[in-house]
Ligand SMILES: C[C@@]1(CC(=O)O)c2cc3[nH]c(cc4nc(cc5[nH]c(cc(n2)[C@H]1CCC(=O)O)[C@@](C)(CC(=O)O)[C@@H]5CCC(=O)O)C(CC(=O)O)=C4CCC(=O)O)c(CCC(=O)O)c3CC(=O)O
C-alpha cells in the first residue's frame with residue numbers, strides 16, 4: 080500500500096509578540112535559530128551543549144538557555160507559551176517525545192530529521208524584509224529548496240525591502256486621493272513597472288514620491304504620461320552569465336532597447352520579450368546610425384515616456400561613448416542611470432586565462448584604443464606604452480596591428496615581446512592566438528581572426544593558464560600557436 084505524501088499550506092505566521100523554543104543546541108539548531116532571530120520576542124534554547132553561535136545570542140540577551148536534558152513535565156509547562164517548537168537534538172527518542180507533547184498541546188512543531196512527526200517544516204528563505212520569499216519542496220529535497228533560493232536571490236534587487244517600505248508609507252494618502260481601488264491598482268502597476276520604482280530601490284525617496292504624484296495626476300486625467308529615462312547599461316563581453324544583476328533587471332523592465340553589434344545575441348535574448356529592439360549598429364567605418372542620431376533617438380523615446388535601455392557591449396564608460404550620451408541626455412533634462420559592465424579587457428583576460436597584472440612582470444596596465452584616425456595612423460603616445468613592467472591592452476586594434484607592433488619595437492620593446500589576441504572572449508566561439516611583436520600580425524592573419532578582438536601586450540601573456548571555460552556548453556578553445 081502506498082501512503083499519500085503529506086500536503087503543506089504555506090502561510091505567514093506572526094511571531095513578534097511570541098516566544099519560540101529550540102530543543103537541541105547543535106549545528107542544525109543554529110540554522111533554525113537564524114530564522115527565528117529578530118522575528119520572535121524571545122528564543123528559548125533547551126540543550127545539553129550549546130553551539131558558540133547560540134551562546135553568543137544568549138550573551139546578547141536575544142535568547143535564554145536552559146541547560147540539561149529535556150524533561151517532560153517541565154516541557155509541558157512551557158509549551159503553551161510558545162508560538163512554535165523545533166526538535167533538533169541528535170536523539171530520536173527525545174525528538175519524538177517533544178513532538179508528542181507539542182501535538183498534545185496543539186503547538187506547531189518541526190522535528191528536523193522527521194517530517195512525518197512534524198506539523199510544519201521549514202522553508203528556505205529569501206529575505207528582503209518586509210518582502211520575504213519562502214521556498215518549500217514539501218520535504219522532498221532540502222538541497223533543491225536551497226538551489227531555488229539561490230535563483231530567487233539573484234532575481235530580487237538587494238534593496239527591494241526599501242522600495243516596499245516606501246510603497247507602504249504612500250498607501251494612506253493615495254487612498255484618500257484616489258478612492259477607486261482599480262485606479263489605485265493601475266497607479267501601483269505603473270509605479271513598479273517604471274522609473275519611480277528604480278528610484279525607490281535606489282533609496283531616492285523624494286524622486287520616487289515626485290514620480291508617484293505624477294502617476295496619480297495621470298490617473299486623474301490631469302497630466303500626460305511622465306517623462307521616461309535612459310539606462311546606459313554595459314552588457315559585458317558576451318557571456319550572459321557575466322551580466323550584472325542590475326543589468327538583467329533593467330533588461331527585463333525596458334520598453335525599448337537600442338543596441339549595437341557588440342551585444343551578443345545570447346545577451347539580447349534576455350531582454351524583455353515585448354521590448355522594442357532597435358539596432359543602431361556601429362562597425363568600423365559603416366555606422367548604421369551616426370552617433371548624433373542615436374542620441375536623438377534616445378531623447379525622443381525618453382521624452383515620450385519610454386524606459387530606454389541603451390545596451391552596450393562591455394562597459395558604457397570604457398570606449399563606449401557612454402560619456403557623450405550621458406552629457407547629451409542630462410543637458411536635455413532626461414534622467415540617466417548607468418550600470419557598469421565587464422569591459423573587454425577584464426572579460427577577455429579572464430576568458431583567456433591571462434592575468435592583466437602579475438607581481439613578477441606587470442605592475443600596471445594601460446588600456447588604449449587602436450582605432451585609427453582618418454589618415455590611417457594611430458594617435459598614441461608610444462614612449463609611455465612601449466615599457467617593460469606594464470601590460471598594454473588595445474581595443475579595436477585589429478586593423479592597425481602592423482603599425483602597433485612596429486611602433487612598440489621602434490620605441491624599445493624587443494621583437495620577442497609577447498602578445499595575445501583574443502577573439503570574442505567569453506563567447507562560445509572564443510579564440511586566442513599568442514605570438515610576439517615580431518610574429519603576431521602574421522599569426523593572426525594565418526588564423527583568420529576577424530573583428531572584434533582585444534590585444535594584450537606584455538609578459539603577462541607568458542602566465543597564460545588553461546582555465547576552464549566560463550561558457551558551460553563550450554568544449555575547448557580552438558587554438559593556434
Ligand atoms: C523536512 C525538513 C524539516 C525541517 O528541518 O524543517 C528538512 C529535513 C531534512 N533535512 C535534511 C538534510 C539537509 N537539510 C539541508 C538544508 C536545509 N533544510 C531545510 C529544510 C528542511 N529540512 C525541511 C524541508 C524543507 C522543504 O523541502 O520544503 C532548509 C530548506 C531550511 C532550514 O533548515 O532553515 C535548509 C536550506 C536552507 C537554505 O540554505 O536556504 C541540507 C543542506 C545544507 O545544509 O546545505 C541538508 C543536507 C543534505 C541532505 O541530506 O539532503 C535531512 C536529512 C538528514 C540526514 O540525512 O541525516 C532531513 C530529514 C528528512 O528529509 O527526512
Ligand SMILES: NC(=O)C1=CN([C@@H]2O[C@H](COP(=O)(O)OP(=O)(O)OC[C@H]3O[C@@H](n4cnc5c(N)ncnc54)[C@H](O)[C@@H]3O)[C@@H](O)[C@H]2O)C=CC1
Nearest residue numbers: 103104105106107108126127128148149168169173191192
Ligand atoms: N533538518 C535538517 O536540516 C537536518 C537535520 N539533521 C539532523 O538533525 C539532528 C541534529 O543535528 P546537529 O544539530 O548537527 O546535531 P549536534 O550533535 O550538533 O547537536 C545535538 C544537540 O542536541 C542536544 N541534545 C541531545 N540530547 C538532548 C536531550 N536529551 N535534551 C536536550 N538536548 C539534547 C545536544 O546537547 C546538542 O546541542 C541530527 O539528528 C541530524 O541527523 C542533520 C542535517 C540537516
